[in-house]
Amino acid sequence: MAETDQERSELPTGKRLQQAREKGQIPRSRELGTAAVLLSACFALLMLKETLAGALIKVFKTGFSLQRDQVFDPYAMGDLLATLLRQMMAPLGLLFLLVALAAFAGNILMGGFNFSSEAMAPKFSKLNPLSGLKRMFGVQSLVELIKSIAKVLFIALFAWWLLSSQFEHLMNLSFEGFPGGVIDALELLLWMVVVLCCSLLPIVAIDVPFQQWNHMRQLKMTKQEVKDEFRDSEGKPEVKGRIRRLQMEMANRRMMVDVPKADVVITNPSHYSVALKYDPKQPKAAPKVVAKGVDEVAMKIREIAREYQIPVLPAPALTRAIYHSTELGREIPEGLFAAVAQVLAYVYQLRAFRRGKGQRPRPLAPDLPIPDELRR
Structure with missing residues (x-):
């Protein structure tokens, strides 16, 4: 067979993509999921900050306002803990729900929802130490390491720029009184976290097309594989010809009945x-x-x-x-x-x-x- 036939130069067919999907091989971007979780958490905090703050104030007031009989009651602390949890349950539950929905949407946004029983099946080949070492020191692991280092450096530089731009504001917080200084500090901290999380967006913009390209590259086929798949799906030419002849004969017989x-x-x-x-x-x-x-x-x-x-x-x-x-x-x-x-x-x-x-x-x-x- 010619060497060119062995090169994976052909784009994967629809059947190849479907088979890969059934095996759980779909393009995913971890950076997209991470950015969705962090940004949704930040914006959820911005939306629920007053509700959370009110609940926390109630918790502190309830927790530090103990009666004398409660101090000597061994069951009072348990009842008090249940009361505090009920006060925080509604705002924290809404916060966790929004983050969970964002995590689900961020992970299926690329590749869509896919359930693969074959991917869940245990593979004993992954328990082989040699295979594990090969994965650890392979080209893919090297690429992931370089990506991680570049990502950390980029976020660190962005964080340094963000702190530098807000340095004067941070220093002025010490001159503010209570509770205005605390509220201002929390507001500044929250918006700095939002901007810092937004630094993930350029990484996502690079990682998503890269993962899509890498997925298609891994599924590329040789010319011979494309020919074999076409032959398997369409059948042998002589069999197809025989089927066509039989179909024509049956159609002609039905037609002659109407003459x-x-x-x-x-x-x-x-x-x-x-x-x-x-x-x-x-x-x-x-x-x-x-x-x-x-x-x-x-x-x-x-x-x-x-x-x-x-x-x-x-x-x-x-x-x-x-x-x-x-x-x-x-x-x-x-x-x-x-x-x-x-x-x-x-x-x-x-x-x-x-x-x-x-x-x-x-x-x-x-x-x-x-x-x-x-x-x-």
């Missing part, structure tokens, strides 16, 4: 045959093609038509036009209504003549009205 129901069979005597059926009880309906074919199939249609005494009329141009423009079981196009109407009128007059109820009809006109766009 005796036709009103007329028009032909191009050398190749084509088309059987038409019209139901006058349905005024809005148009003539339908109940059978059509070329060569041997066309000859078989004519043979059945003669057996059931269905008129067989030569109309080469009209036959070719209907054959190429109308699918089996469909109504003929509007542009052929006039030509087919003349054919059906001739057939009805011929039936009446054979029953002795009319004169012999004139021969069918050789130049039936067929639009140029439907001529073949």
Whole structure:
């Protein structure tokens, strides 16, 4: 096999991507999940700061306001702890809920939700120390180490810049009184944490496309793998050909059953045959093609038509036009209504003549009205 066939140069097919998904191999960005959790926690604190502060004040007041009998009661502390937990449960529960939702959304934002039982199955190969050392000192581990060092350096530089820009404000906090200084310090600290968490956004903007590219790179296929997958999914050509022939034979047999129901069979005597059926009880309906074919199939249609005494009329141009423009079981196009109407009128007059109820009809006109766009 050629060397080029062994190179993984082809993008993964849909089947390969689906198989990887079933194995739990989907692109994920840990940086995206981390940024979602930290930013959601910061903004949740900003939204709930007054509620949390009020609950904390209640906790402190309740915790430090003890009666003399409570001090000597061994069960009082347990009851007091339950009271304090109830006071903090609502704001902290809402905070944890918002963070949990952000963590879930941040982790499925890239790659979507995926449950893989195969990925959950234990793999004893991961217990092999040699495999573990290979993963620890492999190229992927080196890349992750470099990414971690770069991330720490970037965040550290950003934090140094943030502290430098707020240094004067931080120093002035010591001149503020109580409780204004504490509130100002907490407000400043919270917004500094929000800005510091926002420093993760450039890292996320780099990591997300990298993880997507790396995932597609790992799933790339060789040309031979693409050919093998196509052959496995589509089947061998000889088998497909055999199936197609059987399908055509079955379709032809079903079609031949409808030939005796036709009103007329028009032909191009050398190749084509088309059987038409019209139901006058349905005024809005148009003539339908109940059978059509070329060569041997066309000859078989004519043979059945003669057996059931269905008129067989030569109309080469009209036959070719209907054959190429109308699918089996469909109504003929509007542009052929006039030509087919003349054919059906001739057939009805011929039936009446054979029953002795009319004169012999004139021969069918050789130049039936067929639009140029439907001529073949």
